Amino acid sequence: MIKSRLLKPLLLCLLFSLGFSYSWAQDKTISGKVSDAKDNSVLENVTILVKNSNTGTKTNADGSFRLNIPSLPVTLIVSNVGFATQEIKITSTDPVSILLVNASSTLSDVVVIGYGTARKKDLTGAISTISSKDLNQGPVTNPLQQIAGRASGVSVTQTGSEPGTGPGIRIRGITSLIGGNDPLVVVDGIQGNMDLLRQVPPNEIESVDILKDASATAIYGSRGAPGVVIITTKKSKAGKTSLEYTGSTSFDVIPKKLEVLNATEWWEQGKIWGVPASANHGSGTDWFDILTQDGFTQNHSLSFGGGANGFNYRASVAAILQKGVVLRSDFKNYIGRIQATQKALDDKLTLTMNLNSSITNTKGSPQSVGRAAFTSNLISNSYVTRPTDPVYNADGTYFTDASVFQYINPYAVSQTVINNGETNNLFGSLRADLELAKGLTGGWFGSWRKVDANWGYYLPALSTVTYAIDNKGVANVSNNRQNERLMDISLDYKKKFGNHNLDAIAVYEWQNQTYQGNFAQAKGFINDIATYNALQLGDLSKVLPGDMSSYKNDRTIVSFLGRVNYSYATRYLLTLSMRRDGSSVFGANHKWGNFPSASVAWRVTDEAFMQNQKIFNSLKLRAGYGVTGNQQGLGPQNSLQLVGASGITYFGGQPITNFVITQNSNADLKWETKYQTNVGIDFSVLHNKLTGTLEAFTSTTKNLLFNYSVPQPPYPFGTIVANVGSLSNKGIELMLNYKAIDKKDLTLILAGNVSLLKNKVLELSGSINGVPLNTDYVPWGPNSYLIKGQPIGTFNIIRHLGKDNTNSETVVDQNKDNIIDQGNTSPDRVMEGSALPKYTYAFTPVLTYKNWDMSMLWRGSGGNKIYNNLRSSLSLFESLGKGNVFKSAVSLGLFTSKYGSDLWLEDGSFLRFENLTIGYRFNLEKLKYISGLRVSATGNNLALFTKYKGLDPELNVSGGNGFGGDGGIYPRTRSFAVGINVIFK
Amino acid sequence: MKKIVILLSIAVSAGWGCTKVDETVYDKYAANNFYGTAQGADVALAGVYAQIPGNWDGVGYAGADRGWYDLNSMSSDEQVVPHRTTGDWELDFARLYLRQWIPSESFINNTWNWLYKSVFTANLAIEQLVKANADPAKIAEAKVLRAFFYYLLIDDFGNVPFYTDNTLTVDKIPQASRTEVYNFIVTELTANVDKLSPTRGGTYYGRFNKWAGYALLAKVYLNAGVYTGTPKWAECIAACNKVAEGGFALHAGAADASHPLGFKYYELFGDVCPDDETILAIYTKADVVGRNIFTIRSLGGTDGTRILGYGAWNGSVVPKDYLQKFDDNDIRKRQFRFGPNPYGPQPSGFINYSIDITSLDNPGAAPNEGARDQKFFPVTPSSSGGASNDFPIYRYADILLMKAECLLRSGGDVTLAANLVTQVRQRAGLTALPGIPTLDNIYDERGFELSWEGHRRQDMIRFGKFLQAHGLAPAADNHFLLFPIPTAALNTNPLLTQNPGY
DSSP, X not given: OHHHHHHHHHHHHHHHHTTOOOOOOOOXXXXXXXXXXXXOOBOSSOEXXXXXXXXXXXXXXXXXXXXXXXXXXXXXXXXXXXXXXXXXXXXXXXXXXXEEOBHHHHHTTEEEOSSSEEEGGGOOSOEEEEEGGGSOOSSOSSHHHHHTTXXXXXXXXXXXXXXXXXXXXXXXXXXOXXXXXXXXXXXXTEEEOGGGGGGSOGGGEEEEEEEOSHHHHGGXXXXXXXXXXXXXXXXXXXXXXXXXXXXXXXXXXXXXXXXXXXXXXXXXXXXXXXXXXXXXOXXXXXXXXXXXXXXXXXXXXXXXXXXXXXXXXXXXXXXXXXXXXXXXXXXXXXXXXXXXXXXXXXXXXXXXXXXXXXXXXXXXXXXXXXXXXXXXXXXXXXXXXXXXXXXXXXXXXXXXOTTSTTOOOHHHHHHHOEEEEEEEEEEEEEEEEEEEETTEEXXXXXXXXXXXXXXXXEEOGGGOOHHHHHHTOEEEEEEEEEEXXXXXXXXXXXXXXXXXXXXXXXXXXXXXEEEEEEEEEEEOOSSSSSGGGOGGGSOGGGOOTTSEEEEEEEEEEEEEEEEEEEEETTTEEEEEEEEEEEETTSOTTOOEEEEEEEEEEEEGGGSGGGTTXXXXXXXXXXXXXXXXEEOTTSXXXXXXXXXXXXXXXXXXXXXXXXXXXXXOOOXXXXXXXXXXXXXXXXXXXXXXXXXXXXXXXXXXXXXXXXXXXXXXXXXXXXXXXXXXXXXXXXXXXXXXXXXEEEOSSEEEEEEEEXXXXXXXXXXXXXXXXXXXXXXXSEEEETTEEEOTTSOTTEXXXXXEEEEOTTSBEEEOOTTOSXXXXXXXXXXXXXXXXXXXXXXXXXXXXXXXXXXXXXXXXXXXXXXXXXXXXHHHHTSOGGGTTTSOOBTHHHHHOOOBOSSOBGGGEEEOOEEEEEEEEEEEEEOOTTOXXXXXXXXXXXXXXXXXXXXXXXXXXXXXXXXXXXXXXXXXXXXXXXXXXXXXEEEEO | OHHHHHHHHHHHHHHHHTOXXXXXXXXXXXXXXXXXXXXXXXXXXXXXXXXXXXXXTTBSSBSSSSSHHHHHHHTSSSOBOOOBTTSOSOTHHHHHHTTOOOTTOHHHHHHHHHHHHHHHHHHHHHHHHHHTTOOHHHHHHHHHHHHHHHHHHHHHHSSEEXXXXXXXXXXXXXXXXXXXXXXXXXXXXXXXXXGSOOOOSGGGTTSOOHHHHHHXXXXXXXXXXXXXXXXXXXXXXXXXXXXXXXOOOOOOOOBOTTSTTSBGGGGGGSSSOOTTTEEEEEOOBTTTBOOBOHHHHHSOHHHHHHHTSSOOOOOOBBOHHHHTTSOTTOGGGGGEEOSSOTTSOOOTTOOOOBSOOOOSSSSOXXXXXXXXXXXXXXXXXXXXXXXXXXXXXXXXXXXXXXXXXXXHHTTOOHHHHHHHHHHHHHHTTOOOOSSSOOHHHHHHHHHHHHTTTTOHHHHHHHTTOTTSOBTTBOOOOGGGGSOOOOHHHHHHOTXXXXXXXX
16 A cells, blocks of 8 residues: 555646646545456556546556545546546445456447448448457558458458559459449548558558448448448547557568579570570570569557547657668658547537648659560569670670660669659548537538659660660659548437437538649750759750640549438347439539438347347348449549640641540440448357358449440540440358457467459440440450450450460360451350459468467468460560570470460469468566567568469459459568567556 | 527538539640631641651551551562561561451551541541631641541452541441442542642642642542442543642652762652652651651661661561562662672671571561661651651652553553653663563552552552462462451441451
């Protein structure tokens, strides 16, 4: 008790310093004890505050507290770091026993549903929630890496590990062709595209909610069709200051290298295939090796915050620093954010402000270089460069070969090309909620986001790139600005009467996104000193059309929406929502669309007749149907016939600006709509040891926006953006979580999920302006097509047979007419699967033992095919004279091929051991300044099981045009990281 | 409650005030407003001419690759791009030369799309010029341009979709027979050429003046037999005579040491096509208006560096059989490069091109195989992406040979025919042919005079030579006289009928 006596004055000082006044004139004393609900252990230092007063105390080492109050009844606010804050009404002076529940477990109980929150048990739609403790750990550079494999129906794919490139995400498959498949990202209420994720410091994420079905996403109407990712960042808790540092450093290596011929093998083959001796420059260069290095990724974040009754703030700074495994590919991202909440007007008004600024610096490896017949990223150019070519000439200049058409020396490119980008992101928001009457809250929310992306590029003649040599150096700068504003006004009414529980909200929303920018370029520099920093030093007499340009376009969306959540006796739940959206990008008479949804749920275990059964600890059945619109992927101005500039024409004896009609216009453009039905079961059995969710859904996208092929004549261009076809997706998703061991010192949770997905193109033909459009077998990737009745990206391909006596590839003549027809609908083509995976799965076990914790992520997908473009270009000896081929080409012995056959089509299934994290939490009771310390080690991409022959089977599965092929990727790294997390007192 | 009502009404009025979702266009012009002005109408006409210079993606008449020019030149006996043992060049160029092309070839698709986009542009210009009550000469000019595109369409594809109104939907645009379109072209030209300006050069350089209009009409009549089965030799002669009224003469052929190829003759293919002989030219300024890649594409890499200062492409070559017909004294043979330099010392880095080509596709030709062509000897600005040589579409030497051919074919004045041919030969440093020229003499002379100018396929067809074996190309089936309608066009328009044999 000595301690307690010492503590009291200290505590008083603290309270005073925080602006509390303490009154000694008390006439009633209440007392009690606070313990952890999990194991009943007592909790020390818990803050106890009397609501609407300045009175408070903290618990002693035995968890007890005493507090003098003027009168009863009172409401106590009991809060402690890591636990959910509780309000407890005290009506007598009898000692109370208070159980605090771990914050993370209560957090998963509250789900952000868009324009509000709901308790998980009241949900009627399909929503996955991942709380901070379940996020993937390690050298995370993008929040999506933290949720990979953590939610069923959500596919996160990372193509290569190029610094600064984030993963892609698809929620319940590909439901649109050009309308947009990227989900809406909502960060603390601010809506944005995927690039908004870059502004979120990974360590500052409290939870991620993913809205999957239409009844959940319909509230986001036009932008919700591809799903919604809602990120909630950490907030400070009242009565407690915090200071925390989290950091990690990883060492990144390339786990797999593609085998090309070395110099000796190249010349052996060269002699066989008649390569002229003049093409052999006698060196021995491993181009891949000299273009790669060990990479490093660092991640630091420092956050602090605090709060008192009615006020709290949190601030953080974060830095993500990446040095890529390919020479000169670096990325740095610095983020600062501050968030403050203030209550006023007798707690009736709550103001929340958010300010976030980030700066990213990119040193990019050139994305698109190479010879006319092979344009790829820089690293893939290392494969096609002859191993017998030296890096340097005898005089120290970079080697180049004038007898090869558009030769490039990839090392020279890596050393001399400058491609620097800086992006400044700024977003701010203000939310004001005012309690107008009991249960009725009026809200105003405004957010403003500005992104300035500035790029400088310099391609010197030294780079050996023909275009640069022709122009004696090319420099350009481009500046692109995004200005996104959103405002909404809402009214929320909550009412409980008897067994009826009602929560209704009505919202008006206005948003505008403006995109503008400019580009300037100069050529002909006498030296390379100023690079892109002084365009005026170039030869201005060489300024050409296209060397300068600017643009501006915008999109406005106006919405009216409403939602009613109604429950009866906690057992029967109903959600209805309706949204009416208008978008500027559509034709004059088609701007508005209506998007309703309805869903119901039944908490079966709350029924009286279920009280005696022993199987289910909880069981809920859900069903929902909704309509969502899509337009975000559609650029502005497509509905209009516009005139733009296109270079120069010679007329009347002089060159003048040439004006052209820029596109086929379609005044009938309208909303693409998705109709989705979802049914689900949430259950908990075996004394809550096994919990799970099983869902099934079907969705049909109608009025599919697409670049439909139209006949020339009469159209001046070959495609038009129109709403014609339809697309279907069906899926089943299962998530299971099994607490195999649940003891005080040892816990083992086995969790995992499986998703099955079936995609089908229902219709691609229809009519536009009353004229039939005949669009089927639309090329959608290398040998992949959109075919009615098949999944998108179906490989319809000619089958490999062998080779003829001239070593030319032979293929199967399916219809035996002695003609190999390579047309899109050719009878010689056969369907051989799709580029879309049919299933994805993940296994995420977590083991804790005393202070140790270990978690793993195993993730896989399969049932898809990949067309290995890179292998097809690097397997034919016809190009040996100017380049190199894979070692595997030797056994094939093909000189040339007229076909893109299934010889290059490979199984894309894989299983990846993606993450292993082992952590240790130190016991630090005795330290003066540190309350928590955890160190961890993470291995990423530790093993990959696949039959795929390319660098990595995890490729672009965006569903967009061109997916399903592998034209060479930036290597996917394997990384080893150590991390530290310190919480200061 | 009062508070609530106020707040609600603020919210509602704010909402009502902001329900506008009209689209604002900041960085382009709305087509209707733009073309409605007099200036817009002029620009619409200029826009049609923008279609003609050759450029990347196979657009334009001549100058770049994979478009109309390659389709009509590589399919003849005058040039081919062989695949190389060094791995360069796709095999589709060789397929053109070998008459093995298929409907999905890029050349065919590009040509079709270019021509129909050109027809759209011409229709647009005519519509706007008429609306703006423009100068009748300008309306006539746009109509002649449209006739020019339709002439190129029937020449390559036979029966083609025909429309003159951009608002028509595809079901209203039937595939018209070659004869129907031919009749339209003749009617349109005869009604409009006299309205065109007679000005040569200056503001009419690169444009259809009256003389270019008649040259086009002469070309259409010259090939009438191929298009409709009914020759129009007399009409062709009459049109040629009309061209002659323009006061054209053959440009001097004289030796000129200042020209890299040694003769003034090659000024015809230089920076500006001289308007004494040139009737219609394509203005070219690399990277600004079109480009001319023909010499750069032909020369070998190091030869380009040596002569021009940048790498050349080692692409197109002249087949041996074609080259060997040239007389050694013919100044037009100077356009070719093969063997050691006969005109002076052999500079260092000089590539000795062999006249023989061993293989076009598999394994391909060795790097130095095949004679090269420098007819369009690069003029500045130029780079490995192309030079700025203008390109003659019609010139007077062609008109003289056309008239001679018609005279011979129609039993006209053979002495006059011989005289016309002699004019062309003497300018090239050759003597007159002994006696009256035969049709084969005319055919060969056209080959000498007009090589690499885009006329060869049409000439070979008219003279019945197209399907015969030549060089490395074996004889071909009848159906190759027409190109197939491209696969992409058939896919999007089910009303189209493919040409027989494809």
